[in-house]
Amino acid sequence: MAVLLALLMVLATPARAADDSLFRALGGEAGVAAISAGLVERVYADERIKHLFQETNPRFLTEQLRKQFCELSGGPCKYDGETMKKSHAALGINKAHFNALVEDLQLAMDAQGVPFATQNRLLALLAPMYRDVVTR
Template sequence: MKTLAIAALVALSSLATFNTHAQTAAPAAVAKNDALYQALGGKPGLQALMDVFVAGLKADKRIGEQFKDTKSSFLASQLVDQVCMVTGGPCKYDGADMKTAHADMGITRANFNALVEVLQVSMDARNIPFSTQNQLLALLAPMHRDIVTAK
């Protein structure tokens, strides 16, 4: 199993789903150039990926309930902006920082891992190369510290 990928995906999903509760951002490390952003297909590629990802989150039996009241288009848009920014793209993510957004949600490591798995499946469905997936997950993985708050 892609352990690093799982951690990063969970962070990403959790971020996008629950960021409606805050106003300021403090995302993961930002890429120093836009090579990863370009490898993911720029903004159109990210939008396509996040559309698949959000649909997968909502359909997932393990964590779908957490996303049932989240507007899919809003969540996807927030995720696109965040991933665009952290991968060196021109977007500005203005959602909540992860710690604030997830403080009272009781997200477990199992929840986080399920989210990452959905992201991996989504990237596979979009034919994103494994090395590109790993680069993205490596940027997103540190978010788990602020997202996982329950055992």
């Protein structure tokens, strides 16, 4: 009986509990949605980069970013969009553009009261995407 119970407990436990601590620190579903919306609002108003977004639907972009940030931070979402390489290939993004977007993201997180250390945890996950996004 004890063996059966132990077996059932093993089978009922996920192989590895997902670490959703960053997702929770960002404010969960509502926090990540607000950060994504805040980022999109800022990039469309940012003189340094707004020209790059003229042909993109802001609602679509907000939703894609929400899913991506949610999954990346350990939340219960699945990003189903384009790869970073493909979606940014034709945009001619440079380092200054990239830094501008990161700044807008920091401001969006500030607006949600996300602490600096938590902000940096998300930025650290995005940093490796630099090589796929920046093409000149």
